[in-house]
Amino acid sequence: MTDPKPILKADDLSKRYEDGILALDHLNLEVRPGEVYCLLGANGAGKTTTINLFLNFIPPTTGTCFINGVDVNKDPLEAKKYVAFVSENVMLYGNFTARQNLDFFAKLGGKTALAKNDYYQVMRRVSLQEKAFDQRVKNFSKGMRQKLGISIAIIKDAPAILLDEPTSGLDPKAATEFLEIMAELKNEGKAILMSTHDIFRAKEIGDRVGIMKEGRLVMERTRQELQYEDLVKIYIDYMKSEPLAV
Amino acid sequence: MTWTIARKEILSNLLSYKFYVVILLAAILAATSFFVMTRDYKERLADYGLIRPKAGEPIAVNPPNPLSIFAKGLDEAMARSFEVETIGVTVRAGQKSGNAIFAFFPTPDFLYVVRVVLSLVALLFGFDQVSREKEAGTLRLMLANQTSRSAVLIGKWAGNFLSLAIPFALVTALGIAVLGLDPDIRFSADQVLRLALILVLTLVYIAFFLSLGILISTLTRRASSSVVILLFIWVLLVFILPNLGTLVARQMVDVPSVRALSEKREQVWTREILLRIKGQGDMPSHIRTISAENDALEADYRIKFDRLVNLSKNINRISPVASFVYAVTEVAGTGIGEEGAFKREVVRYKNAVLGRMLASPDMKSSEYPAFLYRYRPLDRVLATGTLFDTAWLAAFGVLFFALSYLAFVRYDVR
Numbered sequence: 001m002t003d004p005k006p007i008l009k010a011d012d013l014s015k016r017y018e019d020g021i022l023a024l025d026h027l028n029l030e031v032r033p034g035e036v037y038c039l040l041g042a043n044g045a046g047k048t049t050t051i052n053l054f055l056n057f058i059p060p061t062t063g064t065c066f067i068n069g070v071d072v073n074k075d076p077l078e079a080k081k082y083v084a085f086v087s088e089n090v091m092l093y094g095n096f097t098a099r100q101n102l103d104f105f106a107k108l109g110g111k112t113a114l115a116k117n118d119y120y121q122v123m124r125r126v127s128l129q130e131k132a133f134d135q136r137v138k139n140f141s142k143g144m145r146q147k148l149g150i151s152i153a154i155i156k157d158a159p160a161i162l163l164d165e166p167t168s169g170l171d172p173k174a175a176t177e178f179l180e181i182m183a184e185l186k187n188e189g190k191a192i193l194m195s196t197h198d199i200f201r202a203k204e205i206g207d208r209v210g211i212m213k214e215g216r217l218v219m220e221r222t223r224q225e226l227q228y229e230d231l232v233k234i235y236i237d238y239m240k241s242e243p244l245a246v
Numbered sequence: 247m248t249w250t251i252a253r254k255e256i257l258s259n260l261l262s263y264k265f266y267v268v269i270l271l272a273a274i275l276a277a278t279s280f281f282v283m284t285r286d287y288k289e290r291l292a293d294y295g296l297i298r299p300k301a302g303e304p305i306a307v308n309p310p311n312p313l314s315i316f317a318k319g320l321d322e323a324m325a326r327s328f329e330v331e332t333i334g335v336t337v338r339a340g341q342k343s344g345n346a347i348f349a350f351f352p353t354p355d356f357l358y359v360v361r362v363v364l365s366l367v368a369l370l371f372g373f374d375q376v377s378r379e380k381e382a383g384t385l386r387l388m389l390a391n392q393t394s395r396s397a398v399l400i401g402k403w404a405g406n407f408l409s410l411a412i413p414f415a416l417v418t419a420l421g422i423a424v425l426g427l428d429p430d431i432r433f434s435a436d437q438v439l440r441l442a443l444i445l446v447l448t449l450v451y452i453a454f455f456l457s458l459g460i461l462i463s464t465l466t467r468r469a470s471s472s473v474v475i476l477l478f479i480w481v482l483l484v485f486i487l488p489n490l491g492t493l494v495a496r497q498m499v500d501v502p503s504v505r506a507l508s509e510k511r512e513q514v515w516t517r518e519i520l521l522r523i524k525g526q527g528d529m530p531s532h533i534r535t536i537s538a539e540n541d542a543l544e545a546d547y548r549i550k551f552d553r554l555v556n557l558s559k560n561i562n563r564i565s566p567v568a569s570f571v572y573a574v575t576e577v578a579g580t581g582i583g584e585e586g587a588f589k590r591e592v593v594r595y596k597n598a599v600l601g602r603m604l605a606s607p608d609m610k611s612s613e614y615p616a617f618l619y620r621y622r623p624l625d626r627v628l629a630t631g632t633l634f635d636t637a638w639l640a641a642f643g644v645l646f647f648a649l650s651y652l653a654f655v656r657y658d659v660r
Contacts, residue, residue: 052660055389055390057386058660078392083390084390085386090383090387091383091384092384092387093258093382095258095262100257104254105387105388108251108388108392108393152387
């Protein structure tokens with residue numbers, strides 16, 4: 001049986017900023033349905049730039065991003081129909097309740113006919129406390145806001161999910177709960193691209209793990225390959241190695 | 247999508263205390279303005295009752311305009327008493343504002359509240375529209391969906407405009423309805439239409455400042471920078487530029503002083519009287535000469551003065567705030583154009599009275615025609631500059647919004 005078509009695809013993707021910094025250097029990457037791809041790397045390695053390019057927040061210098069086969073640069077609005085996004089710091093609208101936030105972003109995601117119960121169901125699924133459903137978000141902890149952020153991604157029901165360091169700053173319990181939800185979404189067939197600093201969780205959840213350094217994808221391993229290798233050692237070795245030749 | 251964002255903005259405003267503080271402040275100021283200006287109008291109306299001419303008296307007096315409650319403009323100048331005598335027109339005291347504090351501070355009419363306070367309120371609604379969302383990270387989340395940047399910007403603009411315009415229109419309509427209950431204040435159908443037009447102009451004015459606020463918000467990274475820049479622009483647009491034109495125009499156009507004009511009139515009068523004493527010509531011919539030469543002096547003065555006024559107006563229009571003031575005062579019938587038309591009517595009245603005086607010197611005073619000034623019809627008011635000023639104001643609003651869009655398309659949302 002042939003592999004399903006990738007939902008997320010970076011094809012020879014490069015980004016050089018106006019100040020001359022090469023943030024991304026000829027990246028090739030694919031994420032298929034039911035696959036979690038973890039991008040590891042130090043700050044400035046190009047992980048967030050990759051996500052920003054997939055979301056059309058910045059244009060690529062060369063190369064193309066595809067979401068569900070749609071060229072992000074050519075038809076960004078069509079491409080974004082097929083992707084949901086969870087950022088590092090889900091701030092949301094503090095004066096709105098969790099449900100009001102969910103309702104707003106669901107509508108932006110094209111879900112215009114949802115009932116109150118649909119929102120409650122999603123919030124229950126991410127284990128947000130019931131009493132928080134109709135509370136203002138400004139009093140939420142970071143963990144609660146991240147859960148609400150993932151609710152927004154779930155309710156959009158897009159085939160791809162982009163996560164930019166979603167577990168950063170979360171306590172271990174919240175981070176574990178978060179990854180459990182990711183595993184569920186993966187099992188539902190979502191293609192998940194997650195940038196992270198957390199090597200252990202990347203190994204735990206990632207079907208493939210890529211290490212980025214100075215804008216390049218310097219290593220890629222599958223889950224099977226990582227069973228026989230020490231990801232921590234590989235990561236540290238790459239970080240310690242000489243700067244890449246330009 | 248646009249409406250979803252507009253609704254979010256409205257809900258966001260309704261849930262914020264800033265909204266209630268600002269709306270309450272604007273409502274209190276509007277109500278205070280109505281109260282103060284109604285009293286002022288009533289006092290001037292009572293004065294008019296005292297100075298209005300008896301039947302046949304050759305005096306031109308215009309009653310105060312009820313729309314001066316909203317935009318006082320030059321209504322006091324138009325409500326003076328113009329007494330026709332054989333040597334010309336003598337301007338006597340008219341209705342004066344009873345409130346002497348008006349001499350020190352600008353008249354707190356509705357126009358002032360809108361011009362100064364509402365413009366600031368509109369900026370407060372717009373100044374952080376983009377920068378705040380960027381700082382909070384919600385802009386990224388919004389644009390990660392199939393939402394175009396134009397939908398975000400239009401939605402934000404529309405939501406904030408409605409949040410501001412609806413409560414303000416309701417407060418104003420309520421104020422007008424309360425004024426309508428006062429037996430001393432009677433608005434004709436034409437004046438009600440003019441009030442509606444003033445309200446529309448006010449909404450265009452709000453839209454202009456909201457667009458400006460959003461523009462600066464798209465050009466700055468932080469809301470704190472945006473507010474400082476906007477305060478500077480606000481002072482420039484509302485207070486400095488509308489006065490700059492007058493100062494510059496005075497340097498460019500030479501207009502004789504009113505004193506010089508009076509002296510020239512006195513010279514004409516003295517010359518004609520001396521000729522009469524010498525026995526040259528009859529009295530009616532001297533009076534006709536005095537009247538004609540005075541009219542020529544007045545016309546010459548008026549031409550120069552109009553040139554000065556037009557130049558000042560054109561320079562002042564650098565600030566759309568000046569356009570707004572011109573448009574509202576003209577629609578209210580208290581503007582420069584209306585005052586010019588009124589003065590021309592007074593001269594016509596003087597010539598009619600003088601013609602009768604000279605035709606039959608023994609004519610009884612009860613036979614002089616009564617002065618009645620009819621305000622220029624609205625279509626003429628619109629055609630002579632007001633429509634241009636409205637379009638100018640709206641064009642600036644559209645331009646600023648278009649620039650906001652261009653800036654937002656390039657805005658780094660990261």
